[in-house]
Amino acid sequence: MLEFERTGHVRTRKLLPGAATSALSKEVDRLYTERESEALRQKVRVLLGDDRLARAEHKSAASPHVLRRILREELPEGAVPFMQLFNLWRTSPMVHELWRSPALAGTAASLLGVERVRLYQDSYFLKRPGDGPTHWHSDLSMAPLDTNSFVTCWLPLHDVAAPDDGGSSLVFASGSHRDVALNFWHGDPRRPVDASTRGYPLRDGGALRAGDATWHHGWVLHSAAPNMGDVPRRAVAVSFYADGASRLQGALRSQHDEDAESCVAWLGDVRPGRAARHRWLPLVWPPDATGGGSARGSVGSCAEASTRARRSVGGAGGRGGRGGAGDGKRGRGGGARGRRRAWGKVEP
Template sequence: MANYQKINVEAKSLSNFKANSDIPAANAQTDRIDETWSGTNEQWWNWYTSLADNSKEPLNQETLIPLNEQVAPQLPSIKELQQELAEPYPISEEQIQQFQTDSYIRIKNILSPGSLSLLRQELKQLFYRHHKLDPNRKFSSMELMWQESDTVKEFVLSKRLGKLAANLLQVSSVRVYHDDFLCKEPGCGRTPWHYDGFHYPIASNNIGTFWIPLQLTPKAMGPLELAKGMELHKLVKEIPFDKFSQSHDHAIREMLQALDIQVDSEPFLLGEVSFQHCLNVHGAGANHTNEQRIAFGISYFENGSRVISSPTLISGDWQKFMPGIQPSEIISSPYNPIVYDLVD
């Protein structure tokens, strides 16, 4: 703990961080975070990724790494996809305990190459239906895509993923929070260190997220960086959050190194996914390749959970994901259906 306290003091005195210009004007008036986010969720992602300290992983747009073209697998029919997603994925007690101790788990062959290719194709079509091509955009994001696509809906509401989430969280019933299309364009920088529970406006720790990469994801492409340990978030919680600079991300990285915390930043195989607890401390590397790094996130929470009493700007446009639900109320909007219930 002595090392951590020293790092915390040093982080406060750093003055060479880039000032943040992505935060909406209404949220830039003070250094407080206990206020409502005034922008869109896309603006939230632009602001949030700007908080990553890339000083130790500098990007050079002229030397992006070319990747070999991947062979496109045969796409499944909708019926074949439904059959795959209806089949339960076997998970052992040992794996459940590993998840509960480490705060995350990586599992291979959750989804077939064909289904992942179909999902990637569908997500890109949906995204570009709403967004123009922009060579200056480095991070592309979009949520609630399952509301617009029957194909995406098959994944988000699947019993295969819902039951697996419930088993790992050790709860009897789960609902969807929301989905995420997360695309790091070539040359996009890091995702800052964080734990999702700091962001979620949900008064429960029984929340987890599947991170599903939609291509082979080598280290150069920026896979997730998952710190091991369910209690690590307590140290991160004590580090002051600065909404204007990269000091928070820098301090967490220094703390992880000083305490010699094990970080899993291995490449992801096609079909391999991670499921991280909302208390897992994680980030993601920069995309040093000439290809898009596309991942799809799906977050589930324990049925019966409530909204926290006072959501902040850290939660972004949270009411977009649970319309009509107010602070302190039980979350049960049409956007948060039950996807698995042990009783059924």
């Protein structure tokens, strides 16, 4: 918790047991096979624009074959950093149960130092052989939430070598979640930032085994190397935020739209400035508020120490990052109400 407070990121060994990781890997593969066209559409939109996607859909209903050809022929080699699929939990009860377990949701609550946590999104990242680098960015710059209490768990589905050994796990700009001046350092928020030139200590999670995970604060700048190997790098990122956070108001900062597909299902139902509570933003912690106590038996043992620490320490983590920081793409950092408590009536 102290490491997360100071640097904005931390590694947890053996977060999930082998059986849970294996089951998750198989379920993710199944879901990606069924929904690959969603990932391809998102990548065409982000890298080539809405107009190009609209033309593809008009001419051929944007079949996976057509979308793959567009990405291959119209972009230079290495321009695609990964394929991404959002919100596996919405169509998989097994994934939903895992995200609201003590190992995931309980640890998120501990790191943020809060009692009640909601699930923002999950994302499957498939970095294929030859896919390029993941550029420096911060997750909160892509989320329409007015908060600093936001954390992401990055969970590889297989062993991943350290970046120095050719792996493509995440690299973090330590302390960037605390840097309120970040936006002024790199000027135009629409242009990528090279965090390696900004004086941050750069750290990575090292070599990770299946079941290990890294956690990072929503404002921490992070990146990943290209996949120079001959097998895909497969990982899931799960993001949580403190219950009571409100939907972002447009005057506070602009939002990068790379993850627009993730929030479209609830954005129209939650007015700006109102608490971000919706059935697509489920309350996942504490267990007695979610009905998720049954998950404790399968993966709870690896997070019990974290839960006890939260109760005894009383919230050491998650206070860094007041004021926020941008992602170096398009989103601006800015004002947040990160520690505001609003434990009123909670929607299921």
